[in-house]
Amino acid sequence: MSQNLVAAQGRRSVLRTKWPQRTALFVLVVLAALVPHMTGNQYYLSVAYQAEVLICLAIGLNIVVGYCGLLDLGFAAFFAIGAYTTGLLSVDRHWTILATIPPGIAIAVICAVIIGLPTLRLRSDYLAVVTLGFGLIIQSIATNLNQTGGATGIYGIPILTVGGIVIQTAQSFYYVFLILLVVFVFISFRLRNSRIGRAWLCIREDEDAAQAMGIKIHRYKLYAYMGGAVMGSVTGALYAPALTAISPPSFGFNESLLILMAVAIGGMGSVWGAILGGAIVVILPEAFRQFSQARLLIFGAMLIIIMMTRPRGLFPEGAFKGTATRLRERFNDRAPPRPLVAPPEAAVRDAPSEGP
Template identity: 55%
Template sequence: MRSHLRIPERFSGTKGRIVSLAVIIILIILLPLVANNYVKEVITNAFFYMILALGLNIVIGYAGLVDLGYAAFFAVGAYTTGILTKAGLNFWLTIPIAVIFSLIAGVVIGGPTLRLRSDYLAIVTLGFGEITRITARNLKITGGASGLVGIRKPSLFGYPLTHSSDFYYLFFILVVLAAIVAFRLHNSRLGRAWQYIREDEDAAAAMGIDPVRTKLYAYMLGAVFGGVAGSFFAVKMTAVSPETFAFTQSAMILMAVILGGMGKLAGAILGAMVLVLFPEVFRTIGQSRQLVFGIVLIIIMIFRPQGLWPERRN
């Protein structure tokens, strides 16, 4: 007997995406078994930028705000973990402390400035990033211009995390967790409030949404992503330097979000991957790879101004 049942197109498309995602995850898990240390380090660095891009995407993509000093939150997490681990505290116990300090940093930058808009907000966030870097460079507790060195690598259930494969899997797990949190936020009531503010702040206020408080939540949650990423960065590199958190770092993270597509979770991940992998693929051409990379970015912005994987807006 012939069946007349048909599978709705949206369900078949969802099934295809699930299968594709499962294949990608399996390949990522198996990659360290065949890749050398160089490849694993590059992919781990891409994972790291994915976490930062997902955090900044909450601020820029979801809420439509401007942040040119996002590396400051990354610095807060890195220095908090670096200082506490050198003082003898277990790495895993430093993470909630780094989260708290990152939240405080988000409130400090967001509270007084979120009534500003456009260029004024951009200038304030840029200044905050530079103030954080310069402060870290001049404080004794942060190691001054030399930074912190000799940060101990962590262990998990008695197993020391020292090999490149260990941090590869650790950062991959962090990306998965960050993506889940970002996805849930985007589809939550708070996420919808961010989208309303992004599209029309005055209309959102007329609907009963508190723009300042709602935007502050975006800064705080974005700061948490940056702080956690900074904590793991510190123990992976075993050193933290003020120059790591220069404006160029914030610009790189911002570029990843814009390149992938602001407001799109998958876009932030794709943008970070392209930003890290492209220069490495063309490393054989020497310094010219930066020129080629810049030309490719210009071409993408001309023909795909909304990013490689833009958010669909009704």
């Protein structure tokens, strides 16, 4: 763990120096962009964009849990805040969908501060309960208030248009979420290698040491919580028009768990892991759909097996480091190891001509 931290600090930018990772990202995006052309099946496409939505959420939660080490059990609350803000503003007040994103972000950040400010000082187990409670409260409010449509939720959410392009089919939503996904991945990598990102990793590795080094741990924890909240809210805002109708059950504790599972299965702190984990969490239960009732049973069992055999996740932080380092060494760093203290130049020059 701490080796990764040192390695991360040594590198200025993951994207700049880790070119294999950058290439992999590019290839993946191109491949992902081609998926709708390979299959016209609406069912596959809708599963695919739902996987993208979960991946977006997992990347958001990865900032909170993976980078900063805060256990958040109510992440779906921010997803709900984004979706409901969009739903209410677009249906009742006839705002365009894109215009509803900033208020959604604002509300999510305000909620993150209200919940985070008093509780981020607590031990992380207590934080888990408070976030769990926050998730349930948001769901409860959505269920019980008349303004949010109660248990039936909000329906008839208008069509999303971006600059005159109408986004309505599963295929177009697939592209929307793909773009969002790439943006989130980029932000995550940049944050990871920024001053804030290093502070987060320090807090995760050793809170006391981080504090001793002068990191304002409460402030940085709050930043992480807010960062996750923003990503959750934006994803929710775009998910609402994709569903056209939203209701409280979609934003409950199970959703929070699913996102957390995605992060943990993929590998904590790793953006690649979040992508893989999100895909697994959505696609695996769908693949077992033929077993109908037993599919969650199988899913639960697989979860246990994955955690027992690969407790750090399938794709943990630094999984790429081996490959990347090897490749870089092959191409760049062929120079033989230097001695710790270089000998004086004169001695080196004079050495061969010794003893005529």
